[in-house]
Amino acid sequence: MNASRARLVLILIVVLISAALMYVLLTQRGEFRINQSIAEVRLEAEDGILSGNANVEHDESSTSKAEGYSGRGYVAIRNEGTITLTHHASRAGLYEAILGYNAANGPKNTFLTVNGVNTAEVTLKHDVAEGYQGFEEISIGNVFLHEGENTIVVNKGWGWFNLDYIILRPSTVKDGDHRVEKNLSNPNASREARALMNYLVDTYGKGIISGQTELINAAWIYSKTGKFPAILGLDMMDYSPTRVENGTKGKAVDEALEWGAKNGIVTIHWHWNAPKDLINHSEHPWWRGFYADATTYDFAYALANPDSEDYRVLIRDIDVISEQLKRLRDAKIPVLWRPLHEADGGWFWWGAKGPEPYKKLYRLLYDRMTNHHGLNNLIWVWNSEEPDWYPGDDVVDILSTDYYAPPGDYNPLSVKYEHLVQLRDDTKMVALAENGPIPDPDLLQAYRANWLYFVTWTGDYIQDGISNTPEHLQKVYGSDYVITRDKLPDNLYSYGLPDPTA
Incomplete structure (x- = not known):
C-alpha cells in the first residue's frame, strides 16, 4: 500500500470513528430518538372499522364531493360515528399523528383515542383557496404507541368532516433541556x-x-x-x-x-x-x-x-x-x-x-x-x-x-x-x-x-x-x-x- 492510499484509509477511519462518537453523544443528549430510523406509515381511513353513519365514499358514491383522496376512498363522518384503525408498531415510543382531512363545511373539532388515551381536540380548518374541495393535513400531536398492536379511534367531535388517512411518523420531540433563559421582559424586575x-x-x-x-x-x-x-x-x-x-x-x-x-x-x-x-x-x-x-x-x-x-x-x-x-x-x-x-x-x-x-x-x-x-x-x-x-x-x-x-x-x-x-x-x-x-x-x-x-x-x-x-x-x-x-x-x-x- 503506497503512502497516499494509507493516508486516505487513515482519514476514512478517523471520519467513521468521529461519526460514531457524535452519534453516541447526541443519543445521550436526546437529539436522536431510538425509533428515529422507523419509516412513517399511512393508515387509510377506509380500511378501518366504521360505526354510526360513518361511511366510505369515492368518486362514484360521493355526496361530499371531496377530491384527490388516496387509496380506495375516504370516510365521511357526519352527525355520528367513529373510525377504528389498528397498527402494529415494531417499537414502543412517541409518534406524531397527522390527519389527512377535508373540512369543506367549515372548521370542525375532533380528537383521537389511542389505546384508551384521548388527545386534546384539534380544529380541522379549511385553509386553502376558496372552492378547493381536496384534502389537507394537520398534526394532532404526539401519541404513545406500544410495541405490537395499537388501537386508534377517530372520534366524531363536531362531526361533518371527511378523513382520508392518518400518518404516523417517529416523533422529533427532544429530551433534555429547553432553550428558556432566566430573563424577564421587565429589565427592572424585582x-x-x-x-x-x-x-x-x-x-x-x-x-x-x-x-x-x-x-x-x-x-x-x-x-x-x-x-x-x-x-x-x-x-x-x-x-x-x-x-x-x-x-x-x-x-x-x-x-x-x-x-x-x-x-x-x-x-x-x-x-x-x-x-x-x-x-x-x-x-x-x-x-x-x-x-x-x-x-x-x-x-x-x-x-x-x-x-x-x-x-x-x-x-x-x-x-x-x-x-x-x-x-x-x-x-x-x-x-x-x-x-x-x-x-x-x-x-x-x-x-x-x-x-x-x-x-x-x-x-x-x-x-x-x-x-x-x-x-x-x-x-x-x-x-x-x-x-x-x-x-x-x-x-x-x-x-x-x-x-x-x-x-x-x-x-x-x-x-x-x-x-x-x-x-x-x-x-x-x-x-x-x-x-x-x-x-x-x-x-x-x-x-x-x-x-x-x-x-x-x-x-x-x-x-x-x-x-x-x-x-x-x-x-x-x-x-x-x-x-x-x-x-x-x-x-x-x-x-x-x-x-x-x-
Missing part, C-alpha cells in the same frame, strides 16, 4: 420576581407545579390529600370599578398575601368588568360585565381616542387594579400575572374586536403597570395559542393556554403543549393556566408534555368527584413528578440570587 423566574426555569421539564384556584379549594385539597397545591390562583374581578359600585368587595389580594407568607406561589387573572356601558338587565346583569354580550363598551374606540371618556375610564380601571397589586409588591410577593385571558375566544370584551386592538390593549396594560406604577413584581403570562394574538416577546414571560377536557379525561394535552412550544421556538416556558381534569402525571412524562404548571378551576371541577376523582387526586398530589407547596424551596423568593448582604 429581586423576588427574578428569584421566582430562576426557580421556574430550573424546574421546567423536571416536574409540573400544582395549582388551584381559590383558597377554599386549596384547603379542600389539603383535607383530601394531605398536600397543598404550590400555586394559588386568584381573580381581581371584584376590584373592578363597575362591580365595586354595585357593592362587591375584593378579597384576592388579602388571600394572596396570606398564601405568599406561607411560601406559596401566587397567580392572578382579572375578569375585568367593562369600564362602562354595561347592559345590566335580567339576561345580561352587571356582574356578567366581563362578557362581550353584556356590554356595549368599545375599547378599540377608546384606544383610538385617548382624549375620550372611554379612554379615561379604561386607564382608571388599570390604575385601580395597580394600586391593589402594589400591596403585593410592597410585601415582596411576586405574581404570575395573567391579564386579558382567553381573548381569542371572543367571549370577553377585550377579545371582541380582534387581535390588533387586543394587542394594543395588552401593551398599554403592560406599559401602565410596569413603567407608570412600577409593578416590578409581575411575571407576565400571555394566554392564547394563536400567533396572530401574540403581543411580543418584550411584554411576555410565559406562554399559557386554558383547556377543559371532558370529566375524567386525564390526557396530557400534548398537542396543545407542542403547539405553544413551537410558537416561540421553545424560548418561553409553557403553562396550563386553567384546566378541569388534571393531566395524569405518568402520561405527562410518557408524552414529554413538560407543562410548567397546572391550575385547576373552581367548584365542581375540583370537588364533584367526577372531573377529578378522589383516586386521581390522590395519584396527582402523591406523585413524585408533581410539585406541591411543601416541595417548594425555602428560599423561593431569593432562589438563585447572590446574598445582598455578602
